[in-house]
Amino acid sequence: MIRGDLIGKSVILDGTKLSLEEAAYSLERKQITLFEEGIKLELRAFLKRASSILPKFELRFLVFKDIRDRGYYLKAGPLDFRVYPRGVKSGTGESRYIIHVLSEREPIAVDMILQDLELSENLKKRLLYAVVDEEGDITYYEIKRRDISGSAPPVELSDSVNGDLLDERVMIWNDSTLSELNERWWFGRLIEETRLQLSFVESAYLIEKGSLMLTDPEGEVLNLERFIEISSAIEGNFVKKYLTYRDLRDRGMVVKTGFKFGSHFRVYEEIPGETSYHSRYLVHVLIDDREVRLPEISRAVRLAHGVRKQMIFAVILDERVEYFEARWMRL
Amino acid sequence: MIRGDLIGKSVILDGTKLSLEEAAYSLERKQITLFEEGIKLELRAFLKRASSILPKFELRFLVFKDIRDRGYYLKAGPLDFRVYPRGVKSGTGESRYIIHVLSEREPIAVDMILQDLELSENLKKRLLYAVVDEEGDITYYEIKRRDISGSAPPVELSDSVNGDLLDERVMIWNDSTLSELNERWWFGRLIEETRLQLSFVESAYLIEKGSLMLTDPEGEVLNLERFIEISSAIEGNFVKKYLTYRDLRDRGMVVKTGFKFGSHFRVYEEIPGETSYHSRYLVHVLIDDREVRLPEISRAVRLAHGVRKQMIFAVILDERVEYFEARWMRL
Numbered sequence: 001m002i003r004g005d006l007i008g009k010s011v012i013l014d015g016t017k018l019s020l021e022e023a024a025y026s027l028e029r030k031q032i033t034l035f036e037e038g039i040k041l042e043l044r045a046f047l048k049r050a051s052s053i054l055p056k057f058e059l060r061f062l063v064f065k066d067i068r069d070r071g072y073y074l075k076a077g078p079l080d081f082r083v084y085p086r087g088v089k090s091g092t093g094e095s096r097y098i099i100h101v102l103s104e105r106e107p108i109a110v111d112m113i114l115q116d117l118e119l120s121e122n123l124k125k126r127l128l129y130a131v132v133d134e135e136g137d138i139t140y141y142e143i144k145r146r147d148i149s150g151s152a153p154p155v156e157l158s159d160s161v162n163g164d165l166l167d168e169r170v171m172i173w174n175d176s177t178l179s180e181l182n183e184r185w186w187f188g189r190l191i192e193e194t195r196l197q198l199s200f201v202e203s204a205y206l207i208e209k210g211s212l213m214l215t216d217p218e219g220e221v222l223n224l225e226r227f228i229e230i231s232s233a234i235e236g237n238f239v240k241k242y243l244t245y246r247d248l249r250d251r252g253m254v255v256k257t258g259f260k261f262g263s264h265f266r267v268y269e270e271i272p273g274e275t276s277y278h279s280r281y282l283v284h285v286l287i288d289d290r291e292v293r294l295p296e297i298s299r300a301v302r303l304a305h306g307v308r309k310q311m312i313f314a315v316i317l318d319e320r321v322e323y324f325e326a327r328w329m330r331l
Numbered sequence: 332m333i334r335g336d337l338i339g340k341s342v343i344l345d346g347t348k349l350s351l352e353e354a355a356y357s358l359e360r361k362q363i364t365l366f367e368e369g370i371k372l373e374l375r376a377f378l379k380r381a382s383s384i385l386p387k388f389e390l391r392f393l394v395f396k397d398i399r400d401r402g403y404y405l406k407a408g409p410l411d412f413r414v415y416p417r418g419v420k421s422g423t424g425e426s427r428y429i430i431h432v433l434s435e436r437e438p439i440a441v442d443m444i445l446q447d448l449e450l451s452e453n454l455k456k457r458l459l460y461a462v463v464d465e466e467g468d469i470t471y472y473e474i475k476r477r478d479i480s481g482s483a484p485p486v487e488l489s490d491s492v493n494g495d496l497l498d499e500r501v502m503i504w505n506d507s508t509l510s511e512l513n514e515r516w517w518f519g520r521l522i523e524e525t526r527l528q529l530s531f532v533e534s535a536y537l538i539e540k541g542s543l544m545l546t547d548p549e550g551e552v553l554n555l556e557r558f559i560e561i562s563s564a565i566e567g568n569f570v571k572k573y574l575t576y577r578d579l580r581d582r583g584m585v586v587k588t589g590f591k592f593g594s595h596f597r598v599y600e601e602i603p604g605e606t607s608y609h610s611r612y613l614v615h616v617l618i619d620d621r622e623v624r625l626p627e628i629s630r631a632v633r634l635a636h637g638v639r640k641q642m643i644f645a646v647i648l649d650e651r652v653e654y655f656e657a658r659w660m661r662l
Binding site: 028043044047048051052055056057058059103104105131133134135136137139164166167168169171173188189191192194195197199200201217234235256257259260261262263295296298299300302303306307 | 359374375378379382383386387388389390434435436462464465466467468470495497498499500502504519520522523525526528530531532548565566587588590591592593594626627629630631633634637638
């Protein structure tokens with residue numbers, strides 16, 4: 001058996017440097033023996049030592065072991081590990097993934113996600129988040145920037161329509177463009193063929209396009225600014241939701257509420273019914289643009305997977321909207 | 332056509348009082364005409380008037396109309412409406428449900444849920460939440476108190492075991508009770524048949540039962556209080572999660588992480604494998620015990636439904652834990 005020595009933050013073995021994870025893995029498989037300052041370290045003692053030397057060692061080792069046990073070769077950096085395609089060892093080929101090891105418990109910074117995405121694009125590697133739950137089970141998510149768009153025609157009404165603002169909804173009555181708005185562009189919900197009920201994001205969009213004259217109960221006509229003020233008082237996150245809605249509509253997609261799926265929007269790439277009624281995406285806006293909790297991502301991805309949709313998260317950056325997909329991944 | 336008059340908050344019709352929702356419904360079906368101080372009100376004008384007279388009228392009318400259109404009779408109170416079984420009209424039978432009309436957008440008070448549950452139990456009616464999303468679609472949830480329990484035997488170890496606290500997990504080594512803990516009571520996760528990794532809630536439970544001697548990296552033995560302190564520093568909500576975990580275990584259930592399902596716990600009614608490996612419940616602890624957002628409930632219920640589990644929410648009341656189920660309901 002080869003002897004290794006724990007020196008500083010690595011193990012020296014026959015003149016080669018092993019990471020602590022590599023050393024623990026070999027030690028567990030009884031391929032090496034380990035010493036620190038002449039004293040032999042068994043696995044239990046070594047894991048304790050390594051945990052105290054290296055932050056996150058315990059999480060990293062769980063992931064290292066899981067990936068090696070699945071038959072992949074991996075080595076340290078640039079986030080936590082690079083993983084090579086099956087059958088490829090370091091030095092003989094290119095790595096395919098970069099892996100960031102995360103604990104289910106820590107909220108993660110949205111900025112970190114954006115930086116990781118940039119890094120993975122620069123390196124031309126796929127980005128995986130290995131999320132360790134409290135029992136040590138690991139779920140892998142592939143994170144990918146998405147530039148989604150669709151083929152729905154831009155909204156162009158010949159005339160603007162008139163609407164009433166009720167409590168929390170907007171109603172359009174007896175208007176010739178009413179069924180056009182609904183059938184052609186999938187705005188609102190038609191009630192008894194006599195009136196069209198619009199959501200607040202839909203109404204804001206039509207006001208901004210100059211296609212809706214909206215009157216409040218006192219008879220005042222509401223411009224976009226005033227309407228956004230009213231909407232924001234009812235729903236604190238209205239502005240971020242609206243910016244995302246507008247961006248998605250402008251990208252040629254049909255956007256409806258995702259409430260039943262626990263996301264902000266369900267999104268169709270074309271007018272529903274032309275070739276299918278299936279919304280391809282669920283889009284959830286990261287309202288808190290500083291941090292996000294992993295159980296939230298897990299829940300959304302799981303739900304989207306169950307209904308055969310892609311889970312997209314939207315981040316608002318100075319009024320620009322960026323999208324990234326999170327996808328459950330079997331390594 | 333019968334003539335009705337809008338007076339105050341109701342419509343008087345042939346000497347009978349109609350609620351505003353009933354009046355709007357009849358007006359829409361052209362069964363009545365409506366006047367206010369001698370001036371005729373068409374549907375559009377009446378809906379605007381009613382919205383300004385009655386808070387939540389617009390939401391209530393959406394729900395009233397939806398339920399009537401499904402062929403049920405309903406009338407006002409005690410929350411928003413009582414609904415009668417199909418074929419039964421008020422006066423000729425007992426109502427079956429009490430309905431609370433809620434907007435997807437408002438956070439709801441946990442206290443309100445508990446009060447609604449109490450009311451429904453006192454009245455011996457089933458409680459439904461009619462949640463109106465931003466497009467006016469309605470989802471019905473039945474809310475029910477649940478007194479769940481299981482048949483897993485209480486944890487009794489002949490000897491206490493020794494464990495190491497690593498970063499975020501606890502490891503037990505070479506102990507004769509190791510596989511017993513894992514196989515008999517489903518604690519932890521067995522690694523390479525040599526060590527058992529426990530989650531923090533499991534560790535706290537075993538410490539409290541006097542079955543685990545836990546040592547930190549400096550060799551200090553940790554009592555429950557100290558361990559909870561450490562765990563809470565890593566995970567802010569640890570205490571509430573632990574109180575729920577302990578209560579569920581004490582009720583004879585096997586409790587494992589629900590991370591993959593976006594909930595705190597998945598819960599088995601018996602030791603998995605005895606007759607099945609299916610966890611019957613997902614349990615999510617309401618960490619904020621003041622209010623909860625409906626999209627969160629919607630998401631959890633949808634996900635649970637998709638994996639054929641019952642969605643249970645736990646509320647901590649002075650260290651006592653109460654459970655209620657939320658179930659998607661087709662009226």
